[in-house]
Amino acid sequence: MNTSDLAEVLFCCGLQESDHPSAEQVRKAIDDRIGACGGDSAACVALVAQEAGDHPETYTLRMRWALSTVSEAYRDLTSAA
Template structure:
């Protein structure tokens, strides 16, 4: 996953996925969404979309990134 921290890449990948916190996704769903985003966009593509979203919708992006970071930490804790 390159030189960036693996957890950062995973959080960015979850952020750009269609998965929503309101769905209360399972660990398996989170991991699958992360993998699908990385497979589709690559780490750089995920980061670019995160940056775009923070530029266009900073009010919403912050909350989503907080959720994505927490969800990734929980989903990969035992991994």
């Protein structure tokens, strides 16, 4: 999965920017959400679409947060590889 895919999964998680989650918490939340979606990232994408429709006023800010948070959370893993 790429950064955008992971950000979409994070978008659907219960974590909030105000939680100031650690990289480990972000990765765990993403893994848990993928598991809850039966390993199907398309199911998570459907949740993103639903949330975007229900809350268009917050979609952009939350997605920006999700993208930057995923980039940060997985940076250590990609630089170590």
